[in-house]
Amino acid sequence: MQRIKARYLIETPDEPMQVAEVLAGEQSSGTFVRVANESEDLKALTRATVEVIEELEPLSEPSLPNALLSRQGRGGPWRRARVTVSFPPANIGRNLPTLAATLAGNLYDLGGTTGLRLEHIDLPSEFRNRFERPRHGVRGTRMLTQVEGRPLIGTIIKPNVGLSAEETGTLVGELCEAGVDFIKDDECNADSEHAPIAQRIPAVMNHVRRWQDKTGKAVMVAFNISDEHEAMLRHADLVAREGGTCVMVSLNWAGFSSVQALRRHTDLVIHGHRNGFGMMSRHPALGMDFQPYQTLWRLTGTDHMHVHGLDGKFSQPNSEVIEGAHDSLAPLADPADRDDIVMPAFSSGQWAGTLPQTAKAVPSGDFLFMCGGGILAHPQGPTAGVKSLHEAWAALAAGQTLAEAAAEAPNLAAALSFFGRSK
Incomplete structure (x- = not known):
């Protein structure tokens, strides 16, 4: 061979x-x-x-x-x-x-x-083909969230520590009503004392189910189940029982074998968070590039891979972020195998103003566009933050610049004024 x-x-x-x-x-x-x-x-x-x-x-x-x-x-x-x-x-x-x-x-x-x-x-x-494949990837994620023809708009629970399980659920309910597609836990919030995961999962899913019953819209929540291996399996089972569709794992700290076994244990979408990758990649003469890193992790069967964000708050140049997204959307071995791709997750300092260049980098729109502060720090509140992203996408689809669209898009106009000043 x-x-x-x-x-x-x-x-x-x-x-x-x-x-x-x-x-x-x-x-x-x-x-x-x-x-x-x-x-x-x-x-x-x-x-x-x-x-x-x-x-x-x-x-x-x-x-x-x-x-x-x-x-x-x-x-x-x-x-x-x-x-x-x-x-x-x-x-x-x-x-x-x-x-x-x-x-x-x-x-x-x-x-x-x-x-x-x-x-x-x-x-x-x-x-x-000896190893695990994505159970859902791009196609399955779109099917579960009922989003076609555009990127998935997502956010991260902020503050990542401090909110109780019930407060987290209430925030998720508000974000669902605002029109978000995807919500994830922060990598530093898994099973905290103030919001134990056994309480947080039911509290959050109560609001997600309520919204789905009301509208038919299925919002995907990536619960951070990173933990000891057996605990991760228990957490995944709880997510499934509550009607959830996704779990998040801090890949570097859970380990290849544990994530591989998780993939075999559950049908849930696995959202792979790469926190810690910087220690493997930042020195140009040491470690590894993202292509081999994501290749190894995709053999565990993950469905999403973080690539950071354009003009974000981290150290990577935009060229590396874009290359990481393209790597994630490339089949690992057979170029014709479009089921062997994973959805890149853009995250880190993202907001409506960084959406145009992200959409240009991935013209298919096959990506998660996740804004923590870009939604939750919007001057008019989280609902306006989500709406600013929908308005930004509508502008791009219509061939407008964001500045042109802002005249009739108040949430986008507020985002450009507020975040644009800080950028």
Whole structure:
């Protein structure tokens, strides 16, 4: 069968091909010396292979410290190269933690490097099909929320701590009436003492069901069930019993195996929150890009992936946010498999004024557009905040600028005046 391919950026004072070969050996069959029972036949069966190496401009200073090189008195120039390595799927089987350990494990600690970053993963179709798939993805999310032809307008419960279960339910009821499609818990609010999840889920769903009975509109709520594994399963079951459709998980802290097991346990939409990804991505010579990160997590069967927001409050440039959205909407292996895509969630400092560029970046409209402060801090209240987003989308659909539409859209006009000033 075809092999798994991974592309890395490496930095080293040594010959890049030599370091690439060490990486390939370390992450498959090898160690730094030949060992007993090691044969050429075994190496041919299990060893990773360096496929491509492209040397880049060197650096005059190392990107990261390296105690081994310092002890050896080694200096630059610090050579950089993009390296593609292929791995035999037989080494991994159907084991997601082993896939992650193979592609992003001890290689970060290699003694000959002052920088190493995983940039891209390519999976063969047969290997991809060994793992979980999105149960809902874009198509299922649209069906459950009854939203077609536009992005889903969403928000985050704010303040994320402090509201009681009943107060949270009341706020959700108000947001439902305002016309929101999607509501999620904050990543820092899962099972707090002031709003225990066993109380918050029924309190919120009481208002969601009431609104659905009245209007037929199904608002999706992503309850943050991040917890010990068995507790997560119990929380998911409670959401399902209460008629909910979605749960949210802090992916990095729950772990691959737990999310994978959650996917097998429940039919609920899984909203994947990537909080903590910045520690893997912000240094350009360390960690990984979003493409390999979201590839690994999509193998757990998640349906939504956070990508941050355009002109938001976080450190990412817009180009990375857009690329993350495009990665989420790309099938993992078979380009024709449109069911193997997940819905990107734009979040972080979003409001009506950032909707036009987001819609331009994802012309299909297949995204969650989530505004915390952009709705809940609207000067005329949360209802006006939601309406400002609907008015902004109507303007875009009509070919108007937001400024042009604001003359007859009071909620949008207030948002542009209030948030536009702070931006």
